[in-house]
Amino acid sequence: DTGVSQDPRHKITKRGQNVTFRCDPISEHNRLYWYRQTLGQGPEFLTYFQNEAQLEKSRLLSDRFSAERPKGSFSTLEIQRTEQGDSAMYLCASSLRQHQETQYFGPGTRLLVL
Amino acid sequence: AQSVTQLDSHVSVSEGTPVLLRCNYSSSYSPSLFWYVQHPNKGLQLLLKYTSAATLVKGINGFEAEFKKSETSFHLTKPSAHMSDAAEYFCVVSDLGNQFYFGTGTSLTVIP
Numbered sequence: 503d504t505g506v507s508q509d510p511r512h513k514i515t516k517r518g519q520n521v522t523f524r525c526d527p528i529s530e531h532n533r534l535y536w537y538r539q540t541l542g543q544g545p546e547f548l549t550y551f552q553n554e555a556q557l558e559k560s561r562l563l564s565d566r567f568s569a570e571r572p573k574g575s576f577s578t579l580e581i582q583r584t585e586q587g588d589s590a591m592y593l594c595a596s597s598l599r600q601h602q603e604t605q606y607f608g609p610g611t612r613l614l615v616l
Numbered sequence: 617a618q619s620v621t622q623l624d625s626h627v628s629v630s631e632g633t634p635v636l637l638r639c640n641y642s643s644s645y646s647p648s649l650f651w652y653v654q655h656p657n658k659g660l661q662l663l664l665k666y667t668s669a670a671t672l673v674k675g676i677n678g679f680e681a682e683f684k685k686s687e688t689s690f691h692l693t694k695p696s697a698h699m700s701d702a703a704e705y706f707c708v709v710s711d712l713g714n715q716f717y718f719g720t721g722t723s724l725t726v727i728p
């Protein structure tokens with residue numbers, strides 16, 4: 503257990519529904535990252551926050567995806583109008599800004615879109 | 617642009633024999649390089665990292681990796697495989713800690 507928690511761990515939804523995932527980083531970590539991992543692939547970067555500011559977004563993050571970190575603590579990732587191609591593991595990681603190269607990963611949320 | 621190529625998608629070794637997992641990287645900057653391990657149904661765990669200090673990096677569980685700039689490689693090794701080493705291993709390159717680029721992974725099987 504790295505200290506990063508994610509909720510829910512599993513989510514099954516129907517195509518077209520909206521889903522929201524939550525990530526709670528290690529409490530003193532000011533950087534928070536979201537990744538997506540599909541079967542047989544490595545995690546792909548989606549976005550990251552430094553405190554409450556979203557500093558970078560991947561082109562993978564379509565306009566159906568939105569992430570927030572309103573108070574610089576926990577973060578949410580919302581997917582609107584889900585598609586079957588959104589089925590994946592969504593991973594959250596956190597780090598300290600002064601040790602930003604060392605990320606601690608949560609267990610992930612596995613999404614299945616039917 | 618940053619990227620990593622893991623040269624083997626699957627590696628099988630016998631218990632007690634050496635492990636070699638190969639990784640080549642591409643980076644426009646002086647890279648930071650990492651190896652992560654992912655056991656089934658568990659989160660990613662950092663094995664070791666290179667951030668421009670010593671080129672031979674020692675990690676947890678007896679793993680080590682050597683940064684070779686001339687070969688743009690960062691191969692992961694372990695002298696003697698243990699059954700508990702069976703997992704998926706990811707090589708990762710980072711540009712200044714802002715984005716992290718994962719390889720496609722190498723699945724390590726350890727044969728008793």
